[in-house]
Amino acid sequence: MTQEEITEFWRTQTVISMGDLDEKRFVKPQSMERIAKQYGIELVTGKIYTFEEASKIITAAEIRKRQVLAQEEQTASVENKPKTYVEVVVAFFELLKKSNKQDTVRFVSDQLTERLQGVPIADIKRGIEIASERGLTTKGEEIFNEYQFKRSAKVLKNNIEVAAKRLENHQDTEEQVANKIANFIYQNFRMHRNDALFGILYSDIKESNLPENVQQKIIDCFYERFLTPDIEKYCRETKYRGNLLAKDILRIYGGCFDLERVVAIIECSKIPNLNAEKLRYDIYCLDDEELVKKSLTRMSRDQLSAVEIVKEIKAEKLPYPISYVVSTIEKMQSAGLVLPYEGIYAILAPEKQKNKPSEIETTLRNASKEKRSIEEIVAELGRLQEKYSKEEIIKTIHDMQRGGLVLAGSYEDLYASLKQKEEEMGLVPVEHKMATLDLESEEFIESQEIATLHHNDEIIEADFEPISTGKRHTVMKREKAKSSLDKKAVVAAILVALGAASTAVLSSVFGVNPLSAARNTVTSIMSVASRNPALAQVLPAVGDFVKNLSLFGMAATGTIAWLKRRKKQKTEQRKREIAEVLEELMHEKEEAERGGKTR
Amino acid sequence: MIERGEIWTLEDDKKYVVASIVDVEQKVYVYLVRKEDYKKYIIGEFDGEGINEIEDSELLETLLIKFNEDLKENLPNILAEYL
Numbered sequence: 001m002t003q004e005e006i007t008e009f010w011r012t013q014t015v016i017s018m019g020d021l022d023e024k025r026f027v028k029p030q031s032m033e034r035i036a037k038q039y040g041i042e043l044v045t046g047k048i049y050t051f052e053e054a055s056k057i058i059t060a061a062e063i064r065k066r067q068v069l070a071q072e073e074q075t076a077s078v079e080n081k082p083k084t085y086v087e088v089v090v091a092f093f094e095l096l097k098k099s100n101k102q103d104t105v106r107f108v109s110d111q112l113t114e115r116l117q118g119v120p121i122a123d124i125k126r127g128i129e130i131a132s133e134r135g136l137t138t139k140g141e142e143i144f145n146e147y148q149f150k151r152s153a154k155v156l157k158n159n160i161e162v163a164a165k166r167l168e169n170h171q172d173t174e175e176q177v178a179n180k181i182a183n184f185i186y187q188n189f190r191m192h193r194n195d196a197l198f199g200i201l202y203s204d205i206k207e208s209n210l211p212e213n214v215q216q217k218i219i220d221c222f223y224e225r226f227l228t229p230d231i232e233k234y235c236r237e238t239k240y241r242g243n244l245l246a247k248d249i250l251r252i253y254g255g256c257f258d259l260e261r262v263v264a265i266i267e268c269s270k271i272p273n274l275n276a277e278k279l280r281y282d283i284y285c286l287d288d289e290e291l292v293k294k295s296l297t298r299m300s301r302d303q304l305s306a307v308e309i310v311k312e313i314k315a316e317k318l319p320y321p322i323s324y325v326v327s328t329i330e331k332m333q334s335a336g337l338v339l340p341y342e343g344i345y346a347i348l349a350p351e352k353q354k355n356k357p358s359e360i361e362t363t364l365r366n367a368s369k370e371k372r373s374i375e376e377i378v379a380e381l382g383r384l385q386e387k388y389s390k391e392e393i394i395k396t397i398h399d400m401q402r403g404g405l406v407l408a409g410s411y412e413d414l415y416a417s418l419k420q421k422e423e424e425m426g427l428v429p430v431e432h433k434m435a436t437l438d439l440e441s442e443e444f445i446e447s448q449e450i451a452t453l454h455h456n457d458e459i460i461e462a463d464f465e466p467i468s469t470g471k472r473h474t475v476m477k478r479e480k481a482k483s484s485l486d487k488k489a490v491v492a493a494i495l496v497a498l499g500a501a502s503t504a505v506l507s508s509v510f511g512v513n514p515l516s517a518a519r520n521t522v523t524s525i526m527s528v529a530s531r532n533p534a535l536a537q538v539l540p541a542v543g544d545f546v547k548n549l550s551l552f553g554m555a556a557t558g559t560i561a562w563l564k565r566r567k568k569q570k571t572e573q574r575k576r577e578i579a580e581v582l583e584e585l586m587h588e589k590e591e592a593e594r595g596g597k598t599r
Numbered sequence: 600m601i602e603r604g605e606i607w608t609l610e611d612d613k614k615y616v617v618a619s620i621v622d623v624e625q626k627v628y629v630y631l632v633r634k635e636d637y638k639k640y641i642i643g644e645f646d647g648e649g650i651n652e653i654e655d656s657e658l659l660e661t662l663l664i665k666f667n668e669d670l671k672e673n674l675p676n677i678l679a680e681y682l
Contacts, residue, residue: 473641474649477608487681490604490616493632494670494677497618500640501630501667 027054039065085119089127092116093136102137109146113154121148152188157204159184164209178214181205182221223261231262232269246282250290259283281410292328300338307583309339360384360396367407374409378417393418601627601645603673604681606634609650615641619673621665628653630666642666 027049035054036043039061043049049057092112096102112124125144132140163181166172172180185201201222205215234252238245249262263283267276299309329339363384367377381393397411407414481487605617615631618640622628626644633639642662643650653659 472649472651473643474610475607475645476610476612479606479608480602481604481606481681486606489634490606491677491681493616493634493637494604494618494674496637497616497630497632497640498667498670498674501619501663501670 026050085116085123086127086130088119089116089124090130090134090136093128093131097136102131103139105139105142105146108137108139108143109150112143112147113150121151153201153204156181156184156188156201160204160208160210167210167214174211174214174217177210178217178221181218182225185218185222185225223265227262228265231265232271235266235269235271235274246279246286249279249283250286293332296329296332296337296339307587360393361400364397364400364405364407368405372408374413374417377408377414381414381418601629604677607631613639619666619669620645621662621669623658623661623665628662628665630662630670 029048032043032049032054035041035058039058041057041061089112092115093102096108101107116124124147128137128140128144128147131137137143160181163172163177167174167177202219205218208215210218231249234249235245238248249266263280266274266279269276295312299312304312329337332339360381363380364377366372367380372380384393394411394415397407397414401407401411409417481490601617601620603617603620607615607617609615614634616634617629618632619630620627621630627646629641629643629645629650631641631643631650641650641652642659643652653662
């Protein structure tokens, strides 16, 4: 009722003039009582209200009534309206509780992602909070984090599709697309730095229609913005150092991440008191060790016999020196691995004795036990040089150190000392050189074929080019790089040349596996690259560069590596023949034992 | 006078970058990397007009070490000049 309506009401119906007392109009007491009853108003007993007073009272009462009504309406509408998103989430948890699935983080987050598409994230969060408060789940926080991650991953996929379309329609440049996606990733995944994210991110990006350089740019962004600060923070904050830190780095970042990059980041981190070089070495050794351990664990699970295990080791499914495998078995036995160790050892030991460097091994073991200094070790090894080449000795040291042998210095230190001693004494070591090239040999011709190297369960095929064909090339034109594109090509080519040369030297001087050598080289070059932002621009796609470099590194040492492998194959063939004989003997022995038991 | 970073076109019409130059016993040896395919390279003696690929494996080993040193030493200059 408006003021006018109230006035009109009084005038026409309720108010009856009481006469012109003091020229004021009064309201009949009965009418006033009725009105008071209607509105629930208390009146002053015996008082006769003027029209104005009654009008004020009734207006105030009317306003109050409306407020009450409005409030009631509001309450009623709240009660009757459809459930809010928050309530839907809570109701969902009630259902889950009934089926006892309220704490299965992955399942619940999957369901929320699939079923509640388009629901504001704040409502989901509140709903989970209420559900937690009501005791409907004990894993609210984990569920929300997982949900948020999955939701962002889903949006990322859509965004990538949209970005690819925009690029195709020339609505955005490659730079813009890469930046948009990179920004989205940064804003939405800041809290989720883990290899699961990287796995999703990587596959989404790689499977998208985005050009390869854009894909790479996005991935680079991930490494720069996420992994680098994360690893640096981790290395800075972790109190322990050395092998334990390497173990942790591998555990956290060794899954999906590119180990080369992880190591390069550590190397460039300049963290005080961190021996990055040592850490890098530890990480690679542990990485190898992990692979051996995995294979051994599988063999244990499959309950393979000693003969079968030895067969696998020989078939190079474990591409590591036998001494290394055996020492890993020893370590794992003590940690509870069940393998027919004695059987394996019985088969391998005679072969080990046949191995030429066993004398070197004994010397090194004694040196380790007696904690001899580098000088003392070098003096002992110097004597052995009458029988063995320096490379053989260094290779054995390298293998045994990989197997956990502790010596006063690294194999590099010992190599340097041996070399120095050799020079001082004018010693000419026996069989000093690496395999030489015979261009007419069958081996050389074969080396031009596709060669395959096995490493870490992965097979990398390298198009081995002969190091030299003896050809003559005429130089038709010489010029300096003028365009910026040419200049970049020059720098990239020189980097690759450096990588190949380093790889070749590492491989031929230190006898390091060409792939490991290439990997080492890549790491060094990546370190240089990451210190020089301009350099990153030179490399159109860092990933490709690394891939090419690894291959190139192998190609550079291809011929040498191939010749070494051929030698090794021959040795392995001999070993296999011996193993077969041994196997037969074992078999016969078992048969005889069984026969004895039967009798 | 040869400079590191020069681009040479050989008779096969392919362009190569002069990645490294070293002197051994008064001979000049070059390490060329193909501009369009870094996996292809030539290591040989430069006689002023052409390159003779190396056949001697001992010399090749020596050269690899020298090229490696030369590349490491000159990389900063190359980066400064070309980037």
